[in-house]
Amino acid sequence: MPEWIKKAITYAKDHVALTAILAGVVALLLVVIIVLIVKKSKNSKKRKAEALRLAEAKAKAEAEAKQKAEEEAKAKAEAEAKQKAEEEAKAKAEEETKKAETAKKKAPAKTETKTAEAKPTAKAKTSATAKKSPAKAVESQPEISQDEDDELGSRYTGKWVICRVIVGDSDGKTSGETDESYFFELRASNGEKLLSSEEYTTYNGVLNGIKTHKENILRNNFKITLSKKGDYIFKLLSGKNTLLCMGENYKTRARCERAIESTKRFAQTAVIDENVQDQVIKLPVEDDGEVQPVAENSNGKWIISSNVGTDGEEVFYFELFANNGEKLLSSEEYTTYIGAVNGIGTHKTNIEKGNFRISLTKKGDYIYKLLSGNGQLLCLGEHYKTKRLCMNAVESVKRFALNSPVLTETEIAHEQI
Numbered sequence: 001m002p003e004w005i006k007k008a009i010t011y012a013k014d015h016v017a018l019t020a021i022l023a024g025v026v027a028l029l030l031v032v033i034i035v036l037i038v039k040k041s042k043n044s045k046k047r048k049a050e051a052l053r054l055a056e057a058k059a060k061a062e063a064e065a066k067q068k069a070e071e072e073a074k075a076k077a078e079a080e081a082k083q084k085a086e087e088e089a090k091a092k093a094e095e096e097t098k099k100a101e102t103a104k105k106k107a108p109a110k111t112e113t114k115t116a117e118a119k120p121t122a123k124a125k126t127s128a129t130a131k132k133s134p135a136k137a138v139e140s141q142p143e144i145s146q147d148e149d150d151e152l153g154s155r156y157t158g159k160w161v162i163c164r165v166i167v168g169d170s171d172g173k174t175s176g177e178t179d180e181s182y183f184f185e186l187r188a189s190n191g192e193k194l195l196s197s198e199e200y201t202t203y204n205g206v207l208n209g210i211k212t213h214k215e216n217i218l219r220n221n222f223k224i225t226l227s228k229k230g231d232y233i234f235k236l237l238s239g240k241n242t243l244l245c246m247g248e249n250y251k252t253r254a255r256c257e258r259a260i261e262s263t264k265r266f267a268q269t270a271v272i273d274e275n276v277q278d279q280v281i282k283l284p285v286e287d288d289g290e291v292q293p294v295a296e297n298s299n300g301k302w303i304i305s306s307n308v309g310t311d312g313e314e315v316f317y318f319e320l321f322a323n324n325g326e327k328l329l330s331s332e333e334y335t336t337y338i339g340a341v342n343g344i345g346t347h348k349t350n351i352e353k354g355n356f357r358i359s360l361t362k363k364g365d366y367i368y369k370l371l372s373g374n375g376q377l378l379c380l381g382e383h384y385k386t387k388r389l390c391m392n393a394v395e396s397v398k399r400f401a402l403n404s405p406v407l408t409e410t411e412i413a414h415e416q417i
Contacts, residue, residue, distance in 0.1 A: 065338060072335060084220050087264075158188045158266035160210050163277045165199070165362055182206045182276075183362060186213075186267060194263045195236065197245045198377070199359055203276075210272065213244060217267040222260050224253065225333065232256035234263075242376045243332060281364040299323055300400035304340050304408050316340040320347075320401060328397045329370065329379050344406060347378060351401045356394050358387065366390035370397075 012019040165181045181199040184206050188194055197213065200206045213236065221237045231249035234256055238244050247263070250256040304318045315333040318340050322328055331347070334340040347370065355371045361383070368381040368390055381397070384390040 068336075080220065087220065158186060158194070158270040160270050160272045161185045161187055161277060162203070162206050162273065163279050163362070165360070166278050166280045167283045167360065181359065184210055186263065186270060188262060188266050192262075193248065194259060194266060195245050195247050199361070207272075212238070214267050216244060217264055220264070224256055224260075234260050238376070240376065242372075242378070279362060281360070281362065283360075283364075300328070300404040302344055302401075302404050302406040304337065304344075304406065306337075318344055318406075320397065320404065322396055322400055326396075327382065328393060328400060329381055331379050341406070346372070348401050350378060351398055354398070356397075358390050358394065360387075368394050368397075 162182060162184045165183070167180075181201060182203055182205070183197045183199050185196045186194045195213075197206075197209055200209055216236055216238055219239070221239070223235045223237060224232055225235060227233050227249055229249070231251060232253050232255070233249050234247040236244045236246075247256070247259055250259060300320060300322045302318055302320055304316060306314055306316045308314055313335070315335060316337050316339065317331050317333050319330045320328045329347075331340070331343055334343055350370060350372055353373070355373070357369045357371060358366060359369065361367050363383075365383045365385055366387050366389070367383050370378045370381070372378055381390070381393060384393060
């Protein structure tokens, strides 16, 4: 046995109490170390289990959202296909009915004419021949000619009227404003205005716009909504569900639906009026004030709201408000709450990039438009009397959009209690 072990044993025998204390301390330290190791192991397992649970919950939520979006898209496509088939069948039936009615109206007149022409001949012939003449006239009744069919269709030929906006001063004289804009209107054969487009910067842009509108009218990309005043209005959407234009306001849904049918009927047969109509608007008087910056600590609100659409389904939309309660922008409608949340994200991204365009409207006021990265219209701002006020609104949107929290109507109501 080594010498140092012998000395340790001798020392322990001579100092029993001290040896016992040291042994107890060592044992306690070992117990503490073991407890800490076990606790750390349990905490690690618990964290891993929690992380796994959160990951599974997130994956499940994403899968459910994706499945729901796919089901909604599929249901929408099926509904649109069904509606389109029904409308085509209805239009075909109406066309055949009109042709039959026209043929029925024209048949007696032509029969009487041919019978009258046959009477002189019948006098020279026997009575049997005279009796057969009217019957032959009926049998030889011709169908409606192409000219007659074209004449019937001409009653439903409208016009695509192109207008050029010319800016004038208070006396109506053309000002030095170099930016010119165009818009177009679809008018029925009786002159009724069925729709009016947004402004375009070039004449060729208008021609392309008419083509795009016709394509989406043919696809039946219409949506009926209620205005803030309670009127019904139809919106024409692009293939990506962005707003192309809005129709007029109607007191009842039935009248709005009839306006859509008239729009579909006239849009495909309407001719483009090559005589551009000039529309002179007065340039608003600007003040000398500068655009006022928004305070750094200003904080507004994104508010997501919902209501029942004209089809009975719940729809969502959002609005951006300044800290003084002024509404700065309002979105289009979304079919889901998540869609509205994602829409706010898209708006904030393009607001941060400064994708704004300020334009003078055909009514003589200014409005800003927020565009996506590829130039599609995301939303329209409010109308402002001067360009300075519109620019000030854009600066407010830029500041409030990035710092404002997203709230719902319920959360706003709780804040006010």
